Amino acid sequence: MTEKILRGGEYLICDIPCADVFTPEDFSDEQKQFGETTERFVTNEIVPHLDEIDKQNFDLVVEGMQKCGELGLLMMDAPEEYGGLELDKASSMLVAEKISAGGSFSVAYAAHTGIGTLPLVYYGTPGQKDKYLEKIISGQWCAAYCLTEPGSGSDALGAQASALLSEDGTHYLLNGTKQYITNGGFAQLFTVFAKIDKEHFTAFLVEKDFEGLTVGPEEKKMGIKGSSTTPIILDNCRVPVENVLGEIGKGHKIAFNVLNVGRFKLGAAVMGASKVALVTGIKYANERVQFKQKISSFGAIKEKIADLTADIYASESLVYRLAGLLDTKLATIEKGGDNYYAAYQKGIEEYAAECGISKVFCSEVLARTVDEVVQIHGGYGYVSDYPAERYYRDERINRIFEGTNEINRLLIPGMILRKAMKGELPLQAEAMKAFEALMTPSFDAVDEAIDFAAEKALLKNLKTLFLILAGTGVQKFMDKIADEQEILMAAADIAIQIFALESTVLRAEKTLSAFSERKQELLRAAVKVFAFRASEEAGSAARKGAFYVEEGDTLTMILSGVRRFSKFDATGLLAAKRLLAEASCEEEKYLFN
Amino acid sequence: MNILVCIKQVPDMESKFRIDASAAWFDTADLAWRMNEYDEYGVEQAVRLKEQVAGADITVLSIGPDKVKETMKKALAMGCDRGVHITDSDVSRRDPAEIAGIIAEYARDKNFDMIFTGMQSQDRGSGQVGVLLAEMLSCAAVTTIVDFSYREGRIEVKRELEGGIRASVALNIPALVTCQLGLNKPRYPTLPNIMKAKKKELLSLPVEDLRKLESRQQTARIYFPEKKGGGLVLEGDPARLADELIQILKQKTSILA
Numbered sequence: 001m002t003e004k005i006l007r008g009g010e011y012l013i014c015d016i017p018c019a020d021v022f023t024p025e026d027f028s029d030e031q032k033q034f035g036e037t038t039e040r041f042v043t044n045e046i047v048p049h050l051d052e053i054d055k056q057n058f059d060l061v062v063e064g065m066q067k068c069g070e071l072g073l074l075m076m077d078a079p080e081e082y083g084g085l086e087l088d089k090a091s092s093m094l095v096a097e098k099i100s101a102g103g104s105f106s107v108a109y110a111a112h113t114g115i116g117t118l119p120l121v122y123y124g125t126p127g128q129k130d131k132y133l134e135k136i137i138s139g140q141w142c143a144a145y146c147l148t149e150p151g152s153g154s155d156a157l158g159a160q161a162s163a164l165l166s167e168d169g170t171h172y173l174l175n176g177t178k179q180y181i182t183n184g185g186f187a188q189l190f191t192v193f194a195k196i197d198k199e200h201f202t203a204f205l206v207e208k209d210f211e212g213l214t215v216g217p218e219e220k221k222m223g224i225k226g227s228s229t230t231p232i233i234l235d236n237c238r239v240p241v242e243n244v245l246g247e248i249g250k251g252h253k254i255a256f257n258v259l260n261v262g263r264f265k266l267g268a269a270v271m272g273a274s275k276v277a278l279v280t281g282i283k284y285a286n287e288r289v290q291f292k293q294k295i296s297s298f299g300a301i302k303e304k305i306a307d308l309t310a311d312i313y314a315s316e317s318l319v320y321r322l323a324g325l326l327d328t329k330l331a332t333i334e335k336g337g338d339n340y341y342a343a344y345q346k347g348i349e350e351y352a353a354e355c356g357i358s359k360v361f362c363s364e365v366l367a368r369t370v371d372e373v374v375q376i377h378g379g380y381g382y383v384s385d386y387p388a389e390r391y392y393r394d395e396r397i398n399r400i401f402e403g404t405n406e407i408n409r410l411l412i413p414g415m416i417l418r419k420a421m422k423g424e425l426p427l428q429a430e431a432m433k434a435f436e437a438l439m440t441p442s443f444d445a446v447d448e449a450i451d452f453a454a455e456k457a458l459l460k461n462l463k464t465l466f467l468i469l470a471g472t473g474v475q476k477f478m479d480k481i482a483d484e485q486e487i488l489m490a491a492a493d494i495a496i497q498i499f500a501l502e503s504t505v506l507r508a509e510k511t512l513s514a515f516s517e518r519k520q521e522l523l524r525a526a527v528k529v530f531a532f533r534a535s536e537e538a539g540s541a542a543r544k545g546a547f548y549v550e551e552g553d554t555l556t557m558i559l560s561g562v563r564r565f566s567k568f569d570a571t572g573l574l575a576a577k578r579l580l581a582e583a584s585c586e587e588e589k590y591l592f593n
Numbered sequence: 594m595n596i597l598v599c600i601k602q603v604p605d606m607e608s609k610f611r612i613d614a615s616a617a618w619f620d621t622a623d624l625a626w627r628m629n630e631y632d633e634y635g636v637e638q639a640v641r642l643k644e645q646v647a648g649a650d651i652t653v654l655s656i657g658p659d660k661v662k663e664t665m666k667k668a669l670a671m672g673c674d675r676g677v678h679i680t681d682s683d684v685s686r687r688d689p690a691e692i693a694g695i696i697a698e699y700a701r702d703k704n705f706d707m708i709f710t711g712m713q714s715q716d717r718g719s720g721q722v723g724v725l726l727a728e729m730l731s732c733a734a735v736t737t738i739v740d741f742s743y744r745e746g747r748i749e750v751k752r753e754l755e756g757g758i759r760a761s762v763a764l765n766i767p768a769l770v771t772c773q774l775g776l777n778k779p780r781y782p783t784l785p786n787i788m789k790a791k792k793k794e795l796l797s798l799p800v801e802d803l804r805k806l807e808s809r810q811q812t813a814r815i816y817f818p819e820k821k822g823g824g825l826v827l828e829g830d831p832a833r834l835a836d837e838l839i840q841i842l843k844q845k846t847s848i849l850a
Contacts, residue, residue: 031666085784519622
């Protein structure tokens with residue numbers, strides 16, 4: 001590792017050596033064991049009960065959570081002084097990835113360990129931690145997070161729930177309705193957001209048994225049916241003043257900071273779910289015979305398997321690279337100081353854009369995966385006797401919760417532009433260079449002797465393309481750019497593809513030499529297949545964006561730039577896809593585990 | 594009580610195996626590695642015995658290249674107290690007697706009261722190392738145990754026989770048992786224990802210091818058996834199918850001759 005720590009968003013404007021990225025191949029023996037323990041636990045203790053869990057037998061969920069507690073799977077992010085392990089992010093992502101095979105159960109797990117536990121860890125007073133943390137990390141109590149209301153989802157600060165100090169000053173009286181509360185049916189501790197005096201947005205730790213808290217009926221959902229989702233009704237709910245979490249009026253900090261980690265972790269979880277679905281699809285393709293042949297021998301099916309494998313490799317590379325970025329950054333913060341968690345939050349916030357990218361990219365890969373896995377199953381994918389149908393239903397929520405993919409897409413360029421405005425990223429200077437590049441013809445030949453030369457050239461060009469588009473947009477709309485959502489979404493799409501492609505190429509480059517020749521070929525194939533997709537997606541987003549931003553001669557010039565900077569020579573693409581698909585079907589697994 | 598557990602690192606059995614260039618073993622490139630399943634029962638039983646007998650101490654031993662330490666750490670996380678890693682880059686070429694000899698050389702002066710091994714390895718599957726080791730250390734051995742209990746210097750084990758029969762065997766320690774599926778359900782190492790295992794002693798010894806026996810056998814070649822002819826599916830009208838089937842049975846078998 002070099003000394004320099006990459007800043008959030010900086011990947012868009014600089015070249016990064018492959019030694020600087022963390023990859024799954026870098027896991028320590030201990031991290032691998034965390035993964036194995038989790039995988040075995042889910043396979044043996046959860047998956048056999050999934051049908052029953054999906055019938056809302058929540059006792060099984062609570063029991064599973066208690067077993068997680070015994071195994072230490074709930075204490076990864078908690079401080080050591082309260083019995084936690086304070087493990088790095090790469091470890092908790094690996095566990096999130098492996099848990100995801102547990103369908104609805106994994107939603108309960110994610111809500112508990114993420115939004116359920118982290119507000120208390122980050123913002124709780126010693127007294128609050130003493131009282132609640134051990135119960136939470138042992139699985140004795142389940143935790144939930146109550147932000148959303150019927151009238152406020154993405155607009156979280158528009159909450160109506162109110163808090164009023166009692167006359168004797170000992171309690172707050174909370175009133176309002178919280179909606180879509182994951183784990184609502186069995187949680188014992190709720191982190192509830194409400195406005196004190198209808199003004200100061202504040203978080204409260206609310207026990208289930210506090211007077212005035214009622215759990216509403218279970219929602220009838222499309223998928224993740226085995227997770228509990230209920231309204232929480234607060235009717236003069238009496239919360240002791242010592243249960244105010246964090247500062248009065250600073251609840252938004254808690255709400256949003258916790259979501260950064262949640263988004264990132266969701267990326268890991270949906271990536272794990274993608275792997276599970278892919279393997280189910282591959283196995284079915286090997287079993288199903290039509291026209292006297294396994295359907296896995298048909299090009300139409302092979303192409304799906306190859307594309308998904310490459311997409312998942314990209315997801316995985318992205319998730320663990322981001323874990324590495326966060327861990328490197330967080331390791332620079334001295335533990336134990338008074339401001340530890342404040343600095344910690346800032347460290348995570350640094351990569352808020354990348355956390356959003358993880359959520360959007362990986363959830364959309366899962367969406368494509370479950371869609372194609374249903375398609376591979378044909379009619380059998382449409383009936384609930386096969387798991388493909390459940391994967392399809394369960395997937396949908398991932399593009400909605402933890403910030404919709406639209407909100408996240410808006411956030412990504414938003415965060416990056418904000419950094420530029422604050423002078424933290426020299427985006428403007430780089431954009432000028434990009435415009436110069438647009439004006440000057442390039443004769444750069446790709447050096448075939450270098451590994452992944454074509455992909456690296458594409459990556460460099462896509463960065464230029466992002467800068468041209470973002471630069472044009474900012475120049476035209478200045479600080480009103482925030483109102484041009486369609487343009488921001490297009491810019492986000494390019495930024496997402498760049499981060500995914502870069503993570504993919506750098507991981508492959510870093511790990512290539514450790515593999516056999518055969519595996520190296522597979523790796524090259526996966527990188528090529530993904531790079532082709534990235535070039536198409538980024539090119540398409542850029543073209544769209546160009547039409548949104550400009551017209552006339554400038555438009556013509558930018559469009560020529562789009563053609564030039566999204567060009568990718570994917571010679572051998574078909575052979576690469578067949579190679580990937582045939583190896584996947586032969587081994588009946590995701591190839592890069 | 595002084596306990597020894599011998600474990601082996603083996604490939605994930607769901608891997609796609611390929612024969613290597615020597616044709617005497619499989620290609621180990623790109624494989625994922627695990628603890629031999631039967632050895633895991635051994636580790637679990639040893640840890641349960643330690644939980645029963647105050648002051649017991651478990652040494653886990655494995656032979657192989659550096660990467661076997663990863664598997665040994667799992668045994669330590671499950672509850673073994675210390676590890677002895679016998680470094681050997683050639684372990685896959687050694688025959689069972691050689692392996693048993695190496696372990697015996699290490700164990701001879703250590704006064705182990707109980708030794709647990711798997712009943713066989715999932716990759717080589719000779720099933721010999723445990724019994725050879727017991728013989729070399731002059732202690733009793735019981736193979737393929739599915740139940741184990743200990744009381745006051747004596748163990749009682751159950752063995753699974755053919756035809757659904759079980760045999761109950763009692764013997765004094767020191768003893769060696771080889772463990773079979775069904776003996777127990779190995780625990781999952783908890784995250785705190787995985788972290789604690791990092792601090793446990795893991796000693797490395799070069800195999801050259803312990804290898805006193807020459808091999809007695811060599812694997813000449815390993816190979817995939819030739820595929821037998823595929824099945825035949827007859828389709829069409831049942832009456833004609835019956836005739837067709839009789840013809841085939843007459844021509845190709847002696848059933849109707």
